[in-house]
Structure formats: structure tokens, C-alpha cells
Amino acid sequence: MYGRFDAMQLFVRVVERGSFTAAAADMNLPRSTATDVIQRLERDLDCRLLDRTTRHVSPTPDGEAYYRRCVAILADVEEAEGALRGHEPSGHLRVDVPGRLTRTFLLPQLPDFMARYPKIDLQLGQGERLVDLVREGVDCVIRAGVPGDSGMIMRKLAEIPEVTCASPDYLAAHGAPESLEELSGHLMVGFLSSRTGSAMPLDFRTPEGVREVMLPSRIIANDAETVHHLARLGFGLIQAPRYRLAEDLANGALVQVLPQFPPTALPLAAYYPQNRQLSPRVRVFVEWAANVFTEADL
Numbered sequence: 001m002y003g004r005f006d007a008m009q010l011f012v013r014v015v016e017r018g019s020f021t022a023a024a025a026d027m028n029l030p031r032s033t034a035t036d037v038i039q040r041l042e043r044d045l046d047c048r049l050l051d052r053t054t055r056h057v058s059p060t061p062d063g064e065a066y067y068r069r070c071v072a073i074l075a076d077v078e079e080a081e082g083a084l085r086g087h088e089p090s091g092h093l094r095v096d097v098p099g100r101l102t103r104t105f106l107l108p109q110l111p112d113f114m115a116r117y118p119k120i121d122l123q124l125g126q127g128e129r130l131v132d133l134v135r136e137g138v139d140c141v142i143r144a145g146v147p148g149d150s151g152m153i154m155r156k157l158a159e160i161p162e163v164t165c166a167s168p169d170y171l172a173a174h175g176a177p178e179s180l181e182e183l184s185g186h187l188m189v190g191f192l193s194s195r196t197g198s199a200m201p202l203d204f205r206t207p208e209g210v211r212e213v214m215l216p217s218r219i220i221a222n223d224a225e226t227v228h229h230l231a232r233l234g235f236g237l238i239q240a241p242r243y244r245l246a247e248d249l250a251n252g253a254l255v256q257v258l259p260q261f262p263p264t265a266l267p268l269a270a271y272y273p274q275n276r277q278l279s280p281r282v283r284v285f286v287e288w289a290a291n292v293f294t295e296a297d298l
Contacts, residue, residue, distance in 0.1 A: 002033075005077070007041045008070045010034060011049065015059050015067045078279060089280035090119030096141040099126035100225075101268075104243055109292050113285070120281050139282050142289060144241070144266045152271040155286055158293035160241045162263035164202065165254040170234040176257055180204060183213055187236035190220030191227050202239050204261035211261075239263045243298055268293060 002010075013023040014034070024034035042049050049063035059067050097106060102124065114122070125138065144160055166174075170187075177183050183202075190199030201214040219235050221227050228245065231238040232253050248254040270286045 002037045007037050009074060010037055011041060012067060012070050012074060014038060014050065014057060015063070018056050018058065020057060075279065088119055089117055089284050091281050092121045092123065093281045093285060094123045094125070094138045095285060096125035096127055096138050098144070100244055101142065101144070102126055105292055105296050106289065113288050117284060139279070140270055140272045140285060142268065142270050144268045146267065152273060155270045155290070156267060157270055157290045158268045158298060159265040160268050160298050161265050162239050163242050163245060163256050164237060164239050164258050164263060165231065165245060165249065165256045166237045167232055167234045168252065168255055170236060171255055180211060180213065180261060183215060186215055188215040188217055189227050189230045189236045189238045190217030191224070192220050192222035194222065202237065203264050204258065205264060206261055210264055241266060
């Protein structure tokens with residue numbers, strides 16, 4: 001028998017996932033059981049909580065109000081139970097972090113996190129876009145770059161230094177610029193901004209402030225690894241995090257230019273939904289990640 005508390009948990013998951021099928025899978029239930037539980041909840045409350053279509057499920061006005069109360073109640077219960085268990089975080093934690101950041105910084109330290117919190121099960125997604133945390137069932141994401149208006153809570157983790165570089169073959173053909181004025185006649189590998197739909201300009205910190213320079217591009221791409229590879233092939237200048245280029249800079253596949261005018265550092269931050277209290281498992285993960293990046297050689 002599914003009790004009221006269990007029904008509230010399921011209802012919250014259905015609203016957040018926008019799908020009975022996804023919510024049922026998250027909670028290891030048959031879809032038919034999930035449907036029956038929500039229908040019984042609606043009968044008990046004597047109101048319709050969800051609008052159902054063939055492709056999506058969304059809360060009614062009453063359902064939205066009930067959802068917000070359920071989120072607060074469930075968070076209070078989780079906090080109370082955590083206190084009785086000695087504040088030991090537990091449960092399934094879904095996080096999304098770009099793959100290179102994960103492999104370079106988090107994975108080497110992950111055994112320590114999992115040993116410290118043995119009751120947390122971790123699901124790692126590895127993307128670049130700023131996912132819809134609520135709809136996709138993700139608890140927390142880590143992203144580099146200046147965020148748009150995401151509607152989420154942001155916790156800054158670090159500043160990631162960037163460098164400007166190009167391949168030896170490109171510099172042999174075009175010359176190595178020694179000043180910003182000497183960038184005239186150079187090419188860049190364009191990195192397509194998901195926010196603007198256009199290639200992002202190069203930027204340089206100078207004594208007078210940040211100066212943006214837009215160079216022509218023969219090739220534009222929207223994937224950081226692809227842009228990196230195109231630079232190795234000699235298609236132009238790029239700016240990217242130093243840690244991402246470290247191996248190529250060390251073996252000479254890429255050469256740093258204009259080090260006296262470094263690009264603006266990328267802010268690195270964790271994001272989580274603002275419509276719910278921060279769960280203990282998300283809190284300890286964010287604190288652990290902040291410590292990892294504080295101690296890392298960025």
C-alpha cells in the first residue's frame with residue numbers, strides 16, 4: 001500500500017519530470033502503479049492536480065500550489081531524519097559536469113567522496129549545456145562560463161585561467177603576434193556561443209581593461225574539444241582553459257601567444273534549483289567539489 005508520504009514523493013517527481021513514465025522509472029515503480037497512486041491522491045484531495053496530454057504532464061494551479069507545499073514538507077522530513085541519523089547524507093544524487101572537468105579534477109578525488117558518504121549513490125551526467133534541473137531530474141550541475149538568467153541558485157567554485165594559443169604550423173605561416181595590433185591578418189577557430197548563435201570574440205586583459213577582438217574564422221564549431229582539435233590542425237588562434245591545453249602546450253603541439261594579455265578567467269559554479277531547500281547530499285557534494293577545485297592546479 002502506497003501511503004500519503006510516498007504519494008507526495010511520487011507526485012513531486014511526476015511534476016519535476018513532466019512524465020509518469022520517467023517518474024516511475026526514477027522510483028522503480030511500474031507506470032501503471034504510478035498512475036493509480038496519483039489518481040487516488042487526486043480523489044483523496046478532491047481536486048485535479050495534473051493536466052495530462054499524450055506527450056507531457058504539467059501541474060494545474062492547484063497542483064502547482066500542492067507541489068510547492070510537498071517540496072517544503074519533504075525537505076523538512078529529510079532534514080529531520082538526517083538529524084536523527086547523525087546528519088549522514090544518503091540517497092540518490094544526480095549531478096551533471098562537463099566530461100573533461102570530471103575526468104581531470106573530480107574523478108581522481110571521487111573515491112574519497114564515496115568513502116566519506118557511503119549512503120550516497122551517485123549518477124554522473126557529462127554535458128556542456130545548462131540542463132533544466134527540475135524537468136530532467138538533476139540535483140546539481142557544474143558549469144564554466146558566465147551564466148545567463150537560469151533561475152537557479154549559483155555557488156561559485158573557482159576561476160579557471162585561459163590561454164591564447166595556436167599550432168606551430170599556423171604561427172610559421174602567419175607569424176606569432178607580439179601585440180594586439182599584430183592580430184590584424186590573423187584567423188581564429190570560431191567557438192559558437194549557444195546564447196548568441198554567433199562566434200565568440202577573443203578577449204584580452206590589458207592595463208586599460210578587457211579588450212575584445214573579433215577575427216575572421218574559416219571554421220566555426222560549437223564543441224570545445226572540436227575547437228581544440230582544429231587549433232592543433234592549424235586553422236587559427238583559440239582561447240581555452242589552460243588545464244584543457246596543458247598536454248599540447250607541454251609537448252609543443254600548441255604554442256601560447258600574447259601571455260602578457262591573458263584572457264579573462266572563466267568562472268566555475270555549481271547550480272541547483274531555487275524552488276527547494278538544499279538537500280544534505282547536494283550540500284556535501286557542492287562543498288566537496290568546491291574544495292577539490294580550490295586545491296586543484298587550474
